[in-house]
């Protein structure tokens with residue numbers, strides 16, 4: 001009764017070939033039609049195949065005849081093209097098929113983000129994950145009986161004695177102290193039998209009982225709740241909120257333990273892959289085995305092995321960046337999104353998607369529980385809790401004897417730094433005290449480089465990027481000015497390019513490099529370590545830096561947002577925020593929320609063990625609600641206020657938002673296209689289009705950019721409206737229209 005039409009479609013008609021639709025990893029509107037030659041007759045949806053396309057051979061996946069893509073992504077089967085004119089599928093690759101659930105997920109993400117499905121599929125089929133694995137080596141094992149007539153020389157005797165476990169030729173010869181010819185002779189005579197030596201499974205099974213923590217009180221209760229969600233083995237969404245150091249990681253590992261014990265797979269998404277080294281170590285201590293790692297820097301071999309191990313279920317726990325969502329899980333039983341509030345989960349180029357939101361979709365498709373974890377949950381997640389869509393679990397106290405750090409603002413108007421410096425006397429005094437007591441201190445500034453602006457004191461000229469509306473940032477150690485948006489750089493000029501005055505160019509404002517210079521002068525005896533994404537080269541270097549801090553080889557850590565992550569620094573007692581006001585400018589409605597989340601995260605590095613922590617915020621607006629929230633630690637009230645500001649205008653999460661970015665090298669092409677979009681804006685109840693206006697970066701990589709925002713009531717699906725709207729506007733020559741559903745800044 002429930003016969004799958006897909007499969008009947010695929011049955012080759014007698015004497016002919018079946019038509020199949022193949023999704024290629026290319027920005028096409030949808031799958032293309034091919035025929036299935038008789039030798040591939042058993043091929044099924046999900047099979048990974050190669051097909052001819054023009055003169056090239058492309059890799060793709062046999063897609064379901066009935067996939068529910070939006071209309072423009074579902075070209076009618078090319079009915080008018082007779083089957084005889086279609087090209088045949090070239091080959092089926094020796095790979096596990098893409099599971100139906102993952103195919104549906106690809107369809108869903110494409111439809112939601114208005115992206116070509118082939119580009120979403122490309123994230124699931126990373127080319128180097130598909131390369132064939134090396135053939136298994138051949139080993140030799142002694143035949144049960146020595147063939148009659150074989151002359152047993154001492155050398156042969158030795159080989160046969162050793163060949164009780166399969167060994168490859170060279171190894172066997174070496175151990176027996178004979179030449180390879182002896183082995184070949186024995187094989188020819190039938191005294192040795194060839195067997196394939198299979199590599200050991202790449203990922204050992206994590207042991208849920210290896211080293212469980214002692215849980216009491218609220219920790220035990222919350223862990224029990226999470227385990228119950230895993231055990232009921234159905235879709236549920238839980239927000240796990242708990243102050244930094246309350247044991248959130250410890251506790252969600254208990255959910256992972258339950259998932260592994262039930263024989264299912266768990267996926268843990270981290271916002272930043274730099275965190276994975278510390279996480280992996282912690283996981284290994286808890287479970288006695290390493291998890292599988294997945295991120296864009298993974299080597300080709302590991303990528304191949306991991307992709308297959310996820311598909312065949314031998315990788316039980318995967319920790320990774322957002323792209324891990326597109327792995328071919330066989331038995332997904334739990335998803336954890338750690339630091340769920342992080343905007344790093346939003347992918348901004350290619351397919352723009354929010355990994356946290358798509359993880360919820362993936363969990364629903366897998367009928368698996370998902371747990372969103374944060375000390376400072378996003379307003380989205382809190383609103384979902386408020387509306388009863390998410391469960392809410394809370395941890396209120398730090399684990400053990402650790403108390404929450406004491407947060408104070410330093411009013412920079414009252415206690416200004418000396419001229420040309422950036423650290424106030426109060427802050428430097430506190431750092432001196434902490435270091436003097438043998439404790440560690442940290443300075444945080446969310447800005448790389450030496451100075452964000454270079455100004456000519458004579459003519460006022462500002463050094464600007466030639467490709468972007470952005471200032472060039474001085475990186476003194478590298479002797480360059482560089483654009484943080486497009487990567488353009490040039491040597492630091494000796495004279496002003498405008499007025500040609502020598503020695504008039506002056507760095508304005510601090511970056512971490514400049515703060516480091518100041519700190520070295522102020523604390524000449526302190527052992528200082530700088531942690532910035534451009535000074536730390538990859539996860540291993542980050543792990544090494546964290547290790548040095550833990551071993552107390554460092555007195556003062558100076559860092560950008562990378563230090564804000566979930567690190568556990570037991571000896572760190574003082575955190576100084578160099579510029580707490582930094583994130584507040586720019587007119588973004590989400591600026592306050594994000595600043596609170598970031599600064600609270602940084603503050604949370606202080607006092608995680610016995611010694612109490614102290615956090616000092618340098619600010620020119622100490623009365624700002626953001627500073628007040630950080631000082632009082634009352635985020636619930638702060639978020640309540642945020643909610644009240646966004647609710648009336650139906651701003652997210654109380655309404656839906658989509659951004660349309662028009663860009664072109666020629667300003668006119670961008671402008672005309674943007675205006676055409678404005679003129680054709682949908683006129684519907686509950687929908688409003690704002691703009692066009694110059695985009696926040698009005699010129700980026702040499703392209704002029706305009707932005708329109710479509711805002712809709714929550715109960716309105718914006719995708720069909722967007723599709724209809726965009727279909728009515730033809731971009732000017734050279735102009736491009738990009739859509740960003742649920743933009744993270746507005």
Ligand code: ADP
Pocket residue numbers: 213214215216219242243244245246247248249250251399566568
């Ligand atoms: P969070 O993720 O909320 O910041 P963690 O899970 O990292 O908190 O816990 C903070 C520190 O306290 C870690 O070193 C962790 O190992 C330790 N910890 C938390 N709960 C326990 C527990 N029940 N038993 C032992 N150590 C714990």
Ligand code: ZN
Pocket residue numbers: 465466467468470483484485486487488701
């Ligand atoms: Zn630039």
